[in-house]
Amino acid sequence: MKNWENLVNEQMSEAIAALQRYSQQPSISAQGKGILETVEILKEFIQEAQGEWKVLDDCGGNPVIYAVFEPSANGNPNKSILFYNHYDVQPPEPLEEWLYPPFGAEIHDGKMYARGVSDNKGDLIVRLQAISILQKNGGLPCRVKFMIEGEEEIGSPTLSQVLEKHADLFKADATIWEWSQKNKADQIEMIMGVKGMCYMQLECEGSDIDVHSQYGSVFDNPAWRLIQALATMRSVDNRITVEGFYDNIIPPTEELLAWSKAYPFDAKGAKEIFGLKRPLIAEESNARDAFLFEPTMTVCGIESGYNGQGTKTVLPKRAQVKLDCRLVPGQTPEDIANKISRHLEIHGFGDIQAHMLNGLLPFRSDVNHPFVRTAIKTAEKVYGENNIALLPNFGGSGPMSQFGEFLGMEQPIVSIGCSWWDDRIHAPNESIRLADFEQAIRYMIELFVTYGKEESN
Amino acid sequence: MKNWENLVNEQMSEAIAALQRYSQQPSISAQGKGILETVEILKEFIQEAQGEWKVLDDCGGNPVIYAVFEPSANGNPNKSILFYNHYDVQPPEPLEEWLYPPFGAEIHDGKMYARGVSDNKGDLIVRLQAISILQKNGGLPCRVKFMIEGEEEIGSPTLSQVLEKHADLFKADATIWEWSQKNKADQIEMIMGVKGMCYMQLECEGSDIDVHSQYGSVFDNPAWRLIQALATMRSVDNRITVEGFYDNIIPPTEELLAWSKAYPFDAKGAKEIFGLKRPLIAEESNARDAFLFEPTMTVCGIESGYNGQGTKTVLPKRAQVKLDCRLVPGQTPEDIANKISRHLEIHGFGDIQAHMLNGLLPFRSDVNHPFVRTAIKTAEKVYGENNIALLPNFGGSGPMSQFGEFLGMEQPIVSIGCSWWDDRIHAPNESIRLADFEQAIRYMIELFVTYGKEESN
Structure with missing residues (x-):
């Protein structure tokens, strides 16, 4: 030998x-x-x-x-x-x-x-x-x-x-x-x-041009509309509430859960490195498993209207949000994208356009x-x-x-x-x-x- | 003479x-x-x-x-x-x-x-x-x-x-x-x-630096938080739900309501001029009165994270929104600003900072x-x-x-x-x-x- x-x-x-x-x-x-x-x-x-x-x-x-x-x-x-x-x-x-x-x-x-x-x-x-x-x-x-x-x-x-x-x-x-x-x-x-990815952009249009905000009690506002739609998609306690989002997920086996203990997920360290202002949304004892095994829905960006210094009295013509969903085994980007679109439809936000910008299994x-x-x-x-x-x-x-x-x-x-x-x-x-x-x-x-x-x- | x-x-x-x-x-x-x-x-x-x-x-x-x-x-x-x-x-x-x-x-x-x-x-x-x-x-x-x-x-x-x-x-x-x-x-x-004005800026901080969005199941997200907070402030049917917002309003007299009929509020014309994509949020027959006599809460701008072309996988460090409330007799900017702050507190969003940028009676x-x-x-x-x-x-x-x-x-x-x-x-x-x-x-x-x-x- x-x-x-x-x-x-x-x-x-x-x-x-x-x-x-x-x-x-x-x-x-x-x-x-x-x-x-x-x-x-x-x-x-x-x-x-x-x-x-x-x-x-x-x-x-x-x-x-x-x-x-x-x-x-x-x-x-x-x-x-x-x-x-x-x-x-x-x-x-x-x-x-x-x-x-x-x-x-x-x-x-x-x-x-x-x-x-x-x-x-x-x-x-x-x-x-x-x-x-x-x-x-x-x-x-x-x-x-x-x-x-x-x-x-x-x-x-x-x-x-x-x-x-x-x-x-x-x-x-x-x-x-x-x-x-x-x-x-x-x-x-x-x-x-x-993890996989279903990265979506949602867009809501209100008008062809920005409108004076004096019309706020008469005209619909795409920013408010997008906010209301998003609020139906994730609860205050950070559970994703898009219908069927968690369906099909293949839960990790006991063996995988045991293995994952080796993952060096240092919640306390992360708090310091990133300067987190808020408590974790996962139990600290469970942060590693949440990180490895749970899907996400992250607002990566939201934008509408005027966001510079001071005030501008505008009712914006459009609003958009970028949503990054990280997927776990059993989920597919196409299915999640469809579920998000269907959710918007079901909840009365069918006018909000949803496009997948990136999909990864x-x-x-x-x-x-x-x-x-x-x-x-x-x-x-x-x-x-x-x-x-x-x-x-x-x-x-x-x-x-x-x-x-x-x-x-x-x-x-x-x-x-x-x-x-x-x-x-x-x-x-x-x-x-x-x-x-x-x-x-x-x-x-x-x-x-x-x-x-x-x-x- | x-x-x-x-x-x-x-x-x-x-x-x-x-x-x-x-x-x-x-x-x-x-x-x-x-x-x-x-x-x-x-x-x-x-x-x-x-x-x-x-x-x-x-x-x-x-x-x-x-x-x-x-x-x-x-x-x-x-x-x-x-x-x-x-x-x-x-x-x-x-x-x-x-x-x-x-x-x-x-x-x-x-x-x-x-x-x-x-x-x-x-x-x-x-x-x-x-x-x-x-x-x-x-x-x-x-x-x-x-x-x-x-x-x-x-x-x-x-x-x-x-x-x-x-x-x-x-x-x-x-x-x-x-x-x-x-x-x-x-x-x-x-x-x-x-009308008066109470123009507010609300800010939510999540971390000192932007975070990779892979942490979306573990770290709190200031954009989601602001969205959830805002969703408690105005209902899907566009009623302002900040506690006490409509209190103190002195309703217009019958005489004022009669006079207001002269106001040339042309809802159909406005739809064309602005290219409105959505139905009015006031009854068309009531649009003039809504315009003249109702207070507003308009999202003039909301911003968080990445909003450029394509995708960026970021969990934003902060989020902000600009809210223009138009006030009617009986309301004061200070009182409305206080009510908004108190509302955030009551609903568990006390970490969201609210500042008045402009106040007009x-x-x-x-x-x-x-x-x-x-x-x-x-x-x-x-x-x-x-x-x-x-x-x-x-x-x-x-x-x-x-x-x-x-x-x-x-x-x-x-x-x-x-x-x-x-x-x-x-x-x-x-x-x-x-x-x-x-x-x-x-x-x-x-x-x-x-x-x-x-x-x-």
């Missing part, structure tokens, strides 16, 4: 050099900087690890890279894993707050500092280096695919089209998602899903899927049995939804990576700890080897 | 010359144009009519002119009338839409065209010319005072201070307000009051006051018995409130003037009909003479 720990250790200087090279190349989707140069580097990396690639640029947007690494003669060609990563990074600004150059990839005190090194360049190098080590030591035990997109930091606007058009390329038995972190208790997080992996079990077992081996935090889903939403939609809801997705809770992603002085980087390579090798050996599922 | 009709007619070329000179002088408060030049012209006019003046500039803002004309030896020094006028005008823009120069005061087809000629320069000249004619024909039958302010078109920001500080100068038995018009039925309007003259009766009787004589439209109050608010507040709520105010419904005030091609101008001078002379002869009231 091979000593993977030693083999990884021997590879480290090469792995760090690759990470440095990749992190020194800006690839800022929001600013359109360095995209094509980054694609060239990735092609080289894939070739060096004996993979093949396609640059998919037929859906507009920044190119998506598809890569595939074939199993060795001893490997199992009927098993496949897909990795999702993104090569784009957040802008580095504000530059003056960086201790080291944001594209310098300097190493200080065991950490590499660079914009994107934790989100998400480190994880791609982890995965490619694991493959390289395996290639040098008998080859891959199964087929490995990659989707590496370049627009994650700007909301993955073309991802759906790419997945829909090239679903056959990307289909695999299981997906490893881009990223995860060690939490404050030094547990590695493994995340299995996301919720996604949650079957935690009893053999691949998920293997991923957990392997993590226990590499990180230690008590150092795993299993999270049924993020509180937020994300492109995991589209993977479910286009590659199959039955295919499990597990997010696990090489980050640390204080890596400062999206902020100045982003970094990764090189020890986490090395450990993550070891984990990936163990996962490949263990998964390849198991009976096909 | 003098033939006033002939005397007025003989004065007309002089009166028109004065109106032309005054209208050719720009006096645009919003742009600070021609203010001091206008004050100089007014001093001359007052002197020519044998009056005395003071320029009040001790409260900041554009100067206010106080003028007084003493009664003749045969007149009654114990009777006095105050006129309210303003010398400032709206900006003339858009210039390209004027048929004649906006400060040319050209006469075409019996009309004089100029910015401000109808609002409100014509009326000042009417009143000064009436005084001049009386001075040449035996003198004034009573004392006549003027307040001529220079900031009406920008909301009279310093009027209250001037009235408070110089109340003794301006006190009189009755006030004639700046202006009125002949309506489409060719009736001269006589308006006796205004309602004002309605006692229509049985002898001066009001005289003003009506005189109008019937000059305009014809069926050509009078008596309006208990405007639907809107205005500085008449401050006159009530500082000079006495018992002192009647009647607004009557020389305009016509199609004079296009505030719009390009503002004009007055010279026949209306002449008739208004006649009316003023009759009013002075009749009022001076009557027993003191």
Whole structure:
């Protein structure tokens, strides 16, 4: 049996050099900087690890890279894993707050500092280096695919089209998602899903032009009307009262509820960080479960009439509200959008127009899927049995939804990576700890080897 | 007995010359144009009519002119009338839409065209010319005072201070307000009051910074909170449900209700002009009374969070609403503001801050006051018995409130003037009909003479 720990250790200087090279190349989707140069580097990396690639640029947007690494003669060609990563990074600004150059990839005190090194360049190098080590030591035990997109930091606007058009390329038995972190208790997080989203805009029109407010006792007011309509949709005690909103929800199993205890939801900390003025709307003891398992209906914005300094005596011509509903398994954006429209109709607000601006399915992996079990077992081996935090889903939403939609809801997705809770992603002085980087390579090798050996599922 | 009709007619070329000179002088408060030049012209006019003046500039803002004309030896020094006028005008823009120069005061087809000629320069000249004619024909039958302010078109920001500080100068038995018009039925309007105003801003704070909307099931949302609070303040059928809001209202008398029928409130026309999308909230048959006699609570503006294009997943840190309550006799702004604050408290929204941004008392003259009766009787004589439209109050608010507040709520105010419904005030091609101008001078002379002869009231 091979000593993977030693083999990884021997590879480290090469792995760090690759990470440095990749992190020194800006690839800022929001600013359109360095995209094509980054694609060239990735092609080289894939070739060096004996993979093949396609640059998919037929859906507009920044190119998506598809890569595939074939199993060795001893490997199992009927098993496949897909990795999702993104090569784009957040802008580095504000530059003056960086201790080291944001594209310098300097190493200080065991950490590499660079914009994107934790989100998400480190994880791609982890995965490619694991493959390289395996290639040098008998080859891959199964087929490995990659989707590496370049627009994650700007909301993955073309991802759906790419997945829909090239679903056959990307289909695999299981997906490893881009990223995860060690939490404050030094547990590695493994995340299995996301909430969905039904983001609605509701609009109420009163007149063609703004009216003098002296007519307030005679003309209807679209702002009042929208307020009255909204007040029927969520109660004073914050229960969503749209008819049927909670129908169809698949409640979390006891197992999921038990797992969720690992989620580091720190209500007291959040109160301080955000400067909350009001008590939580969930029981403090239940805040974590509310965060993970309950759907939401958030007013993200409401606007009507005059909102500047002082007074303006106007009866506004229109009013609008933006509502973000986060969905949990069993709910679908189309169904929720229909229920909101029907609710407005039922309650006498049929003139209020409701449009869905964004719809994402919720996604949650079957935690009893053999691949998920293997991923957990392997993590226990590499990180230690008590150092795993299993999270049924993020509180937020994300492109995991589209993977479910286009590659199959039955295919499990597990997010696990090489980050640390204080890596400062999206902020100045982003970094990764090189020890986490090395450990993550070891984990990936163990996962490949263990998964390849198991009976096909 | 003098033939006033002939005397007025003989004065007309002089009166028109004065109106032309005054209208050719720009006096645009919003742009600070021609203010001091206008004050100089007014001093001359007052002197020519044998009056005395003071320029009040001790409260900041554009100067206010106080003028007084003493009664003749045969007149009654114990009777006095105050006129309210303003010398400032709206900006003339858009210039390209004027048929004649906006400060040319050209006469075409019996009309004089100029910015401000109808609002409100014509009326000042009417009143000064009436005084001049009386001075040449035996003198004034009573004392006549003027307040001529220079900031009406920008909301009279310093009027209250001037009235408070110089109340003794301006006190009189009755006030004639700046202006009125002949309506489409060719009736001269006589308006006796205004609604008051309690303009509130309500603010709800949720956090120090905007929060990611994934926390929507855990953190309270100030936008939802404000919506829920507002929904308790006005019912779906548009009744104001703030506790005690309608208490203290002095209902209009049968006489006022009968008079109000003259008010040209054209619900069908309004629907077209404003392009209303919704049915009226008052019965169509009752729209006029609702407009004149009911208080309002109008959302003039509401704002929270993100309201631009597309989606932003934010849980806003704060929300605010601007509420314009128009008040009717019996209501006061302070009392209504207190009731709104108390309502929020009672309904569990004590954290929502409510501030009054503007407070104006309602004002309605006692229509049985002898001066009001005289003003009506005189109008019937000059305009014809069926050509009078008596309006208990405007639907809107205005500085008449401050006159009530500082000079006495018992002192009647009647607004009557020389305009016509199609004079296009505030719009390009503002004009007055010279026949209306002449008739208004006649009316003023009759009013002075009749009022001076009557027993003191």
